[in-house]
Amino acid sequence: MLDWTRQGAAVVATISLSSGxxxxxxxxxxxxNPKGAIVxxxxxxxxxxxxxxxxxxxDQLSQAALAEILCMQERLFGPAGLPAPHFA
Amino acid sequence: xxxxFNIDSLLDEVVTLPSLPSSVTRxxxxxxxxxxxxxxxxxxxxxxxxxxxxTLRLVNSAYYGIGQxxxxxxxxxxxxxxxxxxxxxxxxxxxxxxxxxxxxLLHHSVMTGIALRAVIDQSACRGMIDPxxxxxxxxxxxxxxxxxxxxxxxxxxxxxxxxxxxxVPMFVAEREIIGVDHAELGSRLIQKWGLPDxxxxxxxxxxxxxxxxxxxxxxxxxxLGIADYICVMSGVPAAAGAIVQLxxxxxxxxxxxxxxxxxxxxxxxxxxxxxxxxxKLAS
Numbered sequence: 356m357l358d359w360t361r362q363g364a365a366v367v368a369t370i371s372l373s374s375g376x377x378x379x380x381x382x383x384x385x386x387x388n389p390k391g392a393i394v395x396x397x398x399x400x401x402x403x404x405x406x407x408x409x410x411x412x413x414d415q416l417s418q419a420a421l422a423e424i425l426c427m428q429e430r431l432f433g434p435a436g437l438p439a440p441h442f443a
Numbered sequence: 444x445x446x447x448f449n450i451d452s453l454l455d456e457v458v459t460l461p462s463l464p465s466s467v468t469r470x471x472x473x474x475x476x477x478x479x480x481x482x483x484x485x486x487x488x489x490x491x492x493x494x495x496x497x498t499l500r501l502v503n504s505a506y507y508g509i510g511q512x513x514x515x516x517x518x519x520x521x522x523x524x525x526x527x528x529x530x531x532x533x534x535x536x537x538x539x540x541x542x543x544x545x546x547x548l549l550h551h552s553v554m555t556g557i558a559l560r561a562v563i564d565q566s567a568c569r570g571m572i573d574p575x576x577x578x579x580x581x582x583x584x585x586x587x588x589x590x591x592x593x594x595x596x597x598x599x600x601x602x603x604x605x606x607x608x609x610x611v612p613m614f615v616a617e618r619e620i621i622g623v624d625h626a627e628l629g630s631r632l633i634q635k636w637g638l639p640d641x642x643x644x645x646x647x648x649x650x651x652x653x654x655x656x657x658x659x660x661x662x663x664x665x666x667l668g669i670a671d672y673i674c675v676m677s678g679v680p681a682a683a684g685a686i687v688q689l690x691x692x693x694x695x696x697x698x699x700x701x702x703x704x705x706x707x708x709x710x711x712x713x714x715x716x717x718x719x720x721x722x723k724l725a726s
Contacts (some may be wrong), residue, residue, distance in 0.1 A: 356687075386709075413701050416714070417695040421701055425708045426676035435712040438678035 357423055361442045366431055370424075372415040380409065380424055383431040392428050412416070447622035450631060456630065458594045460620030463636040468492035468534045471637060474529045480504050484528055485520040486619050494672030497535035498528070500724055506717040514680030530575040533638070537582050538725035543587040551674055551681040553721045558670035561710040566669075567662040580672055584649055585681050586612075595621060601713050603682060613648045626650055652692055665696035673711060 357368035357380075366382045376396060384391030392409035411422060430437045454460065469487045484718035488495050495516050500517045503512060513519045516537040520528050540547045559581035562575045572580070591599040598621050605616040614624035634640070640657070645664040648655030648672060655664045668689060674680070675687040694700075699707070 411703070416445050416701065417691065418699060418701055419689050419691075421704045422669075422708065423674055423676045425705065426673065426678075427709070428461060429712055430678050433712060437714045437715070439713075 357427075359419065359427060359440065359442065366427065366440075368424075368427075370416060370420055372396075372412065373417075374415060377404075378412070380427050382424070382431055385434075386425070386428060390434060392424060445601065445620060447620075451628055453621070453623050453628065454631065459701050460632050460635045461540060462588070464491065464494065464539070466494050466537055467532045468527065468637065469574045470525075470529050474525045479525075481520045481523070481525060482517065484525050485517040487636075488516045488520070488528070488532065493539075494532060496536055497538065498531050501531050504717075504720050504724060506721055511633055512703060526573070528577055530579050535584065536710065537586070540586065540589060541725055544595055545592070545682070546650045546709050548585060548588055548592075549725055550718070550722060551679050552582050552585055553625070553718055553725070554672050554674040554677065554679045554715075555584055555667075557714045557717065558673045558711050559584075559667060561707045561714065562666045562670045562673070562697070562699070564710065565699060565703040565707050566666045567696075568666050572663065580645070580667065583638075583642070584646055584671060585610070585625060585628070585629065585630055587625030587627070587646075588681060591617070591621070591625055597606055606686055607684050610686055612650060612688050614670050624650070626654065631708060652690070654670045654694060665693040667695055667701075668693045669699065673708070677711075691719065 357370065359366055359368045364383060367389055368380055370378055370380050379395045380399055381393050381395060388403065389404040389408045389410065393406055394412045398405060409424065416424070424434070426437070427440065429435055430440050444726060448457065468488050470484055473484050473487065483628050487511035488498055498516060501507060502509065502523065513522060523531070531706045541552065563569060563572050563574070563577045591613040592725065600615060602616040603622040604725060605611070605620060606613045609616070614626055617624040626647050626649055630643045633643040633646055641660045641663055644655050644657045644666050648660070648664040649667040652661060652664060652668070672687050672689045675685055680687070
């Protein structure tokens, strides 16, 4: 299970990609918005951050992590009426 | 320290598995009998007023969405066919059983039924299990927990404490405290009720695929575990703070790739409008 934290209006967790790199998934809006979930990948070699929609990384996540991210996004921003998460 | 059991000693000494209502057993026999007809099934339902009422309420629910008012059991059976009616009867019987469990567990079980419908459609089990059956099967996956809460409430509570303290799934804690987990116990109830073996095998192994006794049921057990996982991730666990662990093997065995995950969740989220209605029908 991912370790989620609230950072302002966003909810963030660290994820592992199949390439072995760690990245951050940042949830800021509902599924309909392609930028509602974005992945930040830090490239240490060039000290730059690559930011792309979650959709671009679907094949690089485990199914369990992907399901957890989409469920968390729905709980935070979706219309299905799921229980809101609590953060420490 | 409390006594630890194996499944046979648990059933001999502590747990009495409840019987399925005789009307539901009879309906199952009729559905499996090619010489029976629709009015035979309707007659059996009519002999059980509680079942007849629940069947009519379910038939008229938005969940079934048949678009016209059904006032008689005969009409319901004619409209829906015997297989759907059998699943309705199972649902009604399961809801009766859940009167003994917690509201939290009922909510989780209804959600898992809805999730399993979505998971099956994108899995290797597609075409093998129809959506109504999937709902009933999801509804039943944690029925063993009700039995633990009823017959071994203190041990069940102790297992929950171990699960929280050590952050291990409930089934691991139950094996440690009781000797048997809710999945294995629930599987025995399914067998007693004469429900399909594949459901009993799948329930037994939905958390731990190594416990699936029949390789042909592996994909179904994995799909059930995934449906359960989705509900926990959606904030509706069987009990507050439940720990869930899903292996990569679950996804592989269920034949679910990354690309299947978004459509599963889209369908699941879109179906959640039925949860409140189904919860009311259960109570």
